[in-house]
Amino acid sequence: MGIARINLVEAKNSSNHVKIKFKNGKIDTLWLHCTVFPLFCKNCQQSQTGLFLHSGSRYGQVGSLPCEFCGASIAIVDHDNIVESIKVNDESCSFEKLYLLGADYIEWFEEWYGITMAPESLFEGWTNWVSVDQLREQIETLTGIETDDGVRYQTDERFNPLPPDINRWINLLDKSTVPLPDYVSKIGE
Numbered sequence: 001m002g003i004a005r006i007n008l009v010e011a012k013n014s015s016n017h018v019k020i021k022f023k024n025g026k027i028d029t030l031w032l033h034c035t036v037f038p039l040f041c042k043n044c045q046q047s048q049t050g051l052f053l054h055s056g057s058r059y060g061q062v063g064s065l066p067c068e069f070c071g072a073s074i075a076i077v078d079h080d081n082i083v084e085s086i087k088v089n090d091e092s093c094s095f096e097k098l099y100l101l102g103a104d105y106i107e108w109f110e111e112w113y114g115i116t117m118a119p120e121s122l123f124e125g126w127t128n129w130v131s132v133d134q135l136r137e138q139i140e141t142l143t144g145i146e147t148d149d150g151v152r153y154q155t156d157e158r159f160n161p162l163p164p165d166i167n168r169w170i171n172l173l174d175k176s177t178v179p180l181p182d183y184v185s186k187i188g189e
């Protein structure tokens with residue numbers, strides 16, 4: 001268990017995951033397990049420069065580490081076996097909102113592009129956990145949309161930078177007809 005700073009190479013080799021439940025061949029529920037994320041310090045109000053890897057928690061306690069700027073403790077708490085949100089010094093962060101990983105977005109692809117994400121053998125029930133990259137690649141293959149791994153986005157000025165898999169996921173949404181929420185901005189290419 002714990003929380004650790006990771007470098008960009010480690011971040012590129014680490015993945016956030018999703019698990020989809022289908023009902024009548026349609027997406028019913030999306031579970032998230034987000035173990036790679038940015039952090040900010042509530043004490044000095046600064047985003048930490050790198051990314052962090054969550055490696056498990058006990059009774060919801062993930063761990064803490066010192067702010068790289070002011071040294072204050074940044075404590076991370078989660079809720080359950082799966083990491084859909086965290087609390088950073090009592091401030092909540094929902095990955096569905098921060099990472100734009102919601103069933104609605106995937107449904108949009110199904111409806112607008114006439115694709116189906118449900119494997120033939122899985123009209124009803126849960127998929128295995130898949131990485132966000134695998135989910136993105138599946139949608140790219142089905143829709144023909146090509147994404148770029150050099151584009152970066154910001155969805156919350158505190159929780160910044162976003163991990164590589166999430167930037168590329170948002171690039172898929174950005175290149176599609178999916179309406180992006182107004183809290184999303186492109187910050188570099």
Ligand SMILES: [Zn+2]
Nearest residue numbers: 041044067070
């Ligand atoms: Zn600080």
